[in-house]
Amino acid sequence: MKFLKFLLIGIFFGIVLVKSEAVSWYRIYEMFRFQSFHMYGIIGTAIASGILFLQISKKGYIKSIKGASIFVPKKDNGFIRYIIGGTIFGLGWALVGVCPGPMYILLGTGVYSMLIVIAAALLGTFIYGVLKDKLPH
């Protein structure tokens, strides 16, 4: 039962990303060609709503289920890893049109070739883990 809420959140997330067309390869292509406002609208309103939520919770009006403050972990400082890692991810994002959430969601919609993408993404993650200490961060 402990995990039921996470299953429901995942189901909700999957439905929203399909219905918003954010899992569409074409929408990602269109975004990077600046030919549509659609994806910018989704990401923009998600961030605006997120900022609103976090600012309200910061003032203490919203607590977590355990009564503690809402906590967002701080990202490590750095520049190189974010710009290079981000660029590498962006190249893949525009090529296969998916980030790590949509690759699973698309599998659910019946795009079974996503299993190849997911397997390759696991391998990519593994390669990073092995090379980590040799890479600039």
Next chain:
Amino acid sequence: MEYILNPWPWYISGPLIAIVMALLLYFGKTFGMSSNLKTLCTIGGAGKFSDFFRFNWKDQVWNLVVVLGAVIGGFIATHYLSNDAVTDLNPQTISELQNMGFQNAGATLVPNEVFSLDTLNTKSLILLIVGGLLVGFGTRYAGGCTSGHAITGLSSLQKPSLIAVIGFFIGGLIMANLLLPLIF
């Protein structure tokens, strides 16, 4: 019912994604979909090769449950909540893609030319593998993906996430504008 079956507008979808982030924070977790790739590597025994994968993966099971839910959500959305509406793409996008050899742009979520297992050829197989490698390696190097950096990181006004998102766009713009026309 038509409102549900038709594609949802961006101004509804964006806030709903923020609700996913808010719910996870409410339950004491963080919204970051790429973490599950690391967890799956650990479960597969990657800890033998790097201490990066040596952590107690049982603490991350909730994350895998979210992933399982996402798969189910994708199934429910296409089978019960859709009317097969064609994605309302910019006509210019459609004609550009036609010139690159993509037929029926927007009729499906992904182009069959690359993703269909029936017509899978060496080229599309390589593209799927290279794309997956870049996504897996890049997200881990950058410490997050769209959900972790663009949504959670920017919502909490973190500078590293802004740098990462700028990186996402550098890579995406290079791929969509320079490399894809060369590939297709």
